[in-house]
Amino acid sequence: MKRLIAFCFFIACVAASLSAQAPVIGISSYNEASRCQVNLTYINSVRQAGGVPLVIPVTDDDDQIAAIVATIDGLVMTGGEDFDPLKWYGEEPIRALGVIAPERDEFDVKLIRAAVAAGIPVLGICRGEQLMAVAFGGSLWQDIPSQLPSSYVKHRQGATTSAYGTHSIDIEPGSLLYRILGKDKAVVNSFHHQAVKDVPAGFRVTARSADGIIEALERSGRLQGFRDGNGWILGVQFHPEAITGAGNPEFLPIFRELVGQAAARK
Ligand code: MN
Numbered sequence: 001m002k003r004l005i006a007f008c009f010f011i012a013c014v015a016a017s018l019s020a021q022a023p024v025i026g027i028s029s030y031n032e033a034s035r036c037q038v039n040l041t042y043i044n045s046v047r048q049a050g051g052v053p054l055v056i057p058v059t060d061d062d063d064q065i066a067a068i069v070a071t072i073d074g075l076v077m078t079g080g081e082d083f084d085p086l087k088w089y090g091e092e093p094i095r096a097l098g099v100i101a102p103e104r105d106e107f108d109v110k111l112i113r114a115a116v117a118a119g120i121p122v123l124g125i126c127r128g129e130q131l132m133a134v135a136f137g138g139s140l141w142q143d144i145p146s147q148l149p150s151s152y153v154k155h156r157q158g159a160t161t162s163a164y165g166t167h168s169i170d171i172e173p174g175s176l177l178y179r180i181l182g183k184d185k186a187v188v189n190s191f192h193h194q195a196v197k198d199v200p201a202g203f204r205v206t207a208r209s210a211d212g213i214i215e216a217l218e219r220s221g222r223l224q225g226f227r228d229g230n231g232w233i234l235g236v237q238f239h240p241e242a243i244t245g246a247g248n249p250e251f252l253p254i255f256r257e258l259v260g261q262a263a264a265r266k
Contacts, residue, residue, distance in 0.1 A: 023073035023262035025051035028111060028128070030080055030104050031058050041245030042078055042125075048244060049255035051262065058107045065107075069114045074121045074262030077112055077128030079239060080104065082142070082194055089139035089198075096143035098193065109135045116223065121232035121261035123254065124217075126192055129235030132217055137224045138200035143193050144213065151211040155190045162239065163246030165189050169215040169238070175206035176218045176234055180253045188215065188238035195237060200224065203233075213237070232261040 025046045029038040036057045046053040056068055081101040085091040088105065108127075112135050115122055124132050130140050144151050157166040165187035171178045178184060186207075196214040199205055202223035207216035215237040222229035240251035 021263070021266075022050060022052050023259055023266055024054050024071060025074040025076060025259065025262060026054050026056045026068060026072035026111075026115075027076045028078050028108060029055050029057055030078075030101065038078060039241070039245075041239075041241040042076055045241040045244040045252070045255045046076065046259070048252060049259040051255070051259040056111065058104055060103065060106050060110065062110065065110050065114050068111075069118050069120065072115075072120060072262075073266045074258050075111070075115045075123070076241075076258070077108060077122065077124040077131050079126030079128060079191070081127065083127075083130065083134050083140060085140070085142050088134045091139070091142065094142050094146065096146045096193070098143075105134075116231055116233065117226060117228075119228055119231045119265065121258055121265060122234075123258045124233075124235035125241060126237060126239060129217060129237050130194060130196055132203060132233065132235045133196045133198065133200055136200040136202065138196060138203070139198040141195045141197045144195055145193065148211075148213075151213055153190075153209050153211040153213065155192050155195070155209070155213065157190045159189070161246070162189055162191070162242040163248060165238075165243070167209055169207045169209055171216070172204075172206040175204075175216075176232075176257075177206050177216050177236070177254075180257045181251070186250075188236075189242055190238055192237055202226075202229070207236075232258075234258075 027042050029036050043053040082098040084100045153167050171184045202221045203217050204220040217235040219233035240254045244252050
């Protein structure tokens with residue numbers, strides 16, 4: 001009997017340590033009316049990749065953000081509204097600017113800066129990729145069609161499903177994204193009218209669409225005002241979570257890499 005109890009205890013300990021090993025991946029959310037929202041595709045993509053998703057509610061409280069950053073092993077910054085151009089990169093808003101969300105801007109910038117300072121791996125998707133420019137000293141095109149008439153590719157796709165890729169991207173050989181996907185070309189979905197304009201110091205462009213729009217960024221060195229230059233940061237302008245969430249595994253390796261980096265840091 002004693003042996004059986006000891007054996008059960010041993011199994012329980014193994015199970016606890018195994019579950020403790022799965023990294024916790026924070027996922028930024030947004031507020032809509034009186035609800036905290038995030039698309040399930042982000043949550044399901046993190047789960048499919050072996051991570052434990054943890055939805056993070058919008059806050060501007062530094063202590064809350066510090067406590068959350070101390071809890072997570074990795075972070076996904078999600079898609080959404082336009083950033084306030086005057087506040088974050090000193091440009092007057094042009095008429096084609098979309099809806100801005102000042103509370104979320106503040107939250108996203110504080111959260112990514114705290115996560116990067118702590119060396120937590122960060123994956124930014126769509127707005128989350130544009131956030132990398134906003135939070136670390138770069139800027140955005142406020143509206144591609146009106147500011148870049150030569151950009152001929154349709155970046156707000158019209159396909160009936162968000163899981164369907166409509167335009168191609170060229171991926172820089174040797175880059176992080178190239179290593180993750182194992183190819184220098186991909187067809188991606190596209191739901192943006194803004195894009196990164198000035199790339200901040202410490203980042204490099206690793207994918208572009210055929211009309212030259214930035215479709216991926218990754219860390220290449222030290223960021224302005226940050227000591228450590230080793231944290232894993234990847235931003236993509238497309239939506240791998242919509243494709244992964246629909247059961248197509250083509251971009252699942254992006255989430256696997258994030259979860260793997262989070263596990264390694266842990
Ligand atoms: Mn695009």
